[in-house]
Amino acid sequence: MNPNLIEVAQVFFKLGCFAFGGPAAHIAMMEDEIIEKRKWMTREYFLDLIGTTNLIPGPNSTEMTMHCGYERAGKAGLFVAGISFIFPATIITAILAYLYVKYGKLPEVEPFMYGIKPAVLAIIASAILKLSKKALKSTELIILGILVLVVSLLGVNEIVALLAAGILGMLYFYMKSKARTNLNTFSPLLLFLGINTTIAKISTLKLFLIFLKVGAILYGSGYVLFAYLDAELVTRGLLTRAELIDAIAMGQFTPGPVLSTSTFIGYQLNGFTGALVATTGIFLPSFLFVLILNPFIPRMRKSTILRYFLDSVNVAAVAVMFAVLLVMARDTLIDWQSIVIALIATILIFRTKIGPIWTIIMGVFLGFILSDFIK
Template sequence: MTYPKEIYKEICFVFARLGLFAFGGPAAHIAMMEDELVTKRKWLTKTDFMDLIGFTNLIPGPNSTELAIALGYKHGGKIGLFLAGICFIFPAMTIVLLLAMFYKQYGEVPLIEAIFIGIKPVILAVIIQALFRLGQTTIKGTKSLLLFLAAYLLSLMGVGEITILILSGLTMLLPQQLVKWRSLHLAVEPMSLTVLFLTFLKIGSVLYGSGYVLLAFLQAEFIDRYAALTSAQLLHAVAIGQFPPGPVFTTATFVGYLIIMGGFIGWLVTIF
């Protein structure tokens, strides 16, 4: 189906503006989309909007970005899907790239280090607050609380995130006791474009929830497994990801730029 060019222009304008000014993480992004597209522009009903939110919560990946893509498809078909995704992601990605370049060039300067030291407590507070809000909506009842505690204990024991996700899903699906598995430690390859791409592909395929869940995966893969980043660099990446508008997961583009010496190539690889 072919849509008028005005539809595509409207999609580009709306999502580029959201990507440029949507500060506050996934919850804020979704609220702004509802206000803009349901209340003001009447693209769809509130019921349809809630259905799309439910759909994006059933699949892995960053929820607010997936919602933007779904809204673009609903309003402008396949072309609208791509336009909405690109326009929503690109502003934050570009800002993060510029900040990553600045960090890589001047990150060791005492003044810059002092700025990041001041940012770290704020970022930790933001993460804790986000986790608390997420916990309020997801931990309902004794069963979900016990599952959360079991998953937390498994994480402390060193079990991989993917294994925990599978075990948790099976525990909710099947009436059997949760079995404690230890994650398999495979031979570590030197970090390369291929490893970087496959690592982010794996993360993207099993990442449920908001962009904040990405942090645990980045810690496990790039600090614990490959030692490609330091804890300080990850905190800096989170700080940079929080600074611009748009989806929080643009933190990944900062990580890709730092890890790969080519810089821009690593930045592009993490997008896909």
């Protein structure tokens, strides 16, 4: 078997077991594993992958695993990376769904999860610092990044901010450069999968098509996923809102992509078969998007005007990560316990050689101990 393929499976399975904290944290942990430790690609190209991934539907961090797997081991690597990253969360969520259906309530996991978010803040901050050194290539890009940060904190949709930054930067740098060479015809930047199917009455097929549709058009965080699933499931009477809230909570509690929520909901609606088809449906579009988009990224770098677009989007992506970090810090650092965990994690990440995974484990341990002081 291809040794690169084995390496891809090992790396992303490990990340799938420990990657808590949402897409920004997942990407930060990937940066450590792929750029710092293994040097699979340059940090600049990793930034290109982040920028382009942010512009297509689907779970950003999961699609990043697919891009990285593709770069390391070709098309087979794309599928191995994605499946390896998704698999742990899917299994954990399926077990939790079984317990939920059998006993009617969620397991008590809050004490174990309490310390993870403060620890994750340091991991994200470290990745932002490293990526910004490559992204901030000029004064103009710094200004563009600050603008994106401000509008993101004001609540502007991240996709709108990224696209606007890309177009604005592309036009500005093109006019500044006064390029003499002829520009190539634009390559397609985005592929949108439109689904307008009459859903069959067969429950498993109906479930598959619902989650396929959501996976094909979903942008944004777990809160956006809640809105999509509320419209698709609650309004159709397939699920109560309380059950949906519990499912989203489980997606937040488990490592890996929050879209593992689909496994939980699928099991609730149709047992093991439902969990399988819901999980397949919601992640399938991401595999297709990455498979089609990845070969275009090096070509985009070779085109002058698209290179300007990528540089601008990359700066915007780092700014959006920074905005996420600030919002997470505001919501997380609410007591002395969380501040202590965050400070210890910062020292570990910036002053020692301890990696993100051990920092996460430290956060779980300290969170469990210190949560007893919270009343």
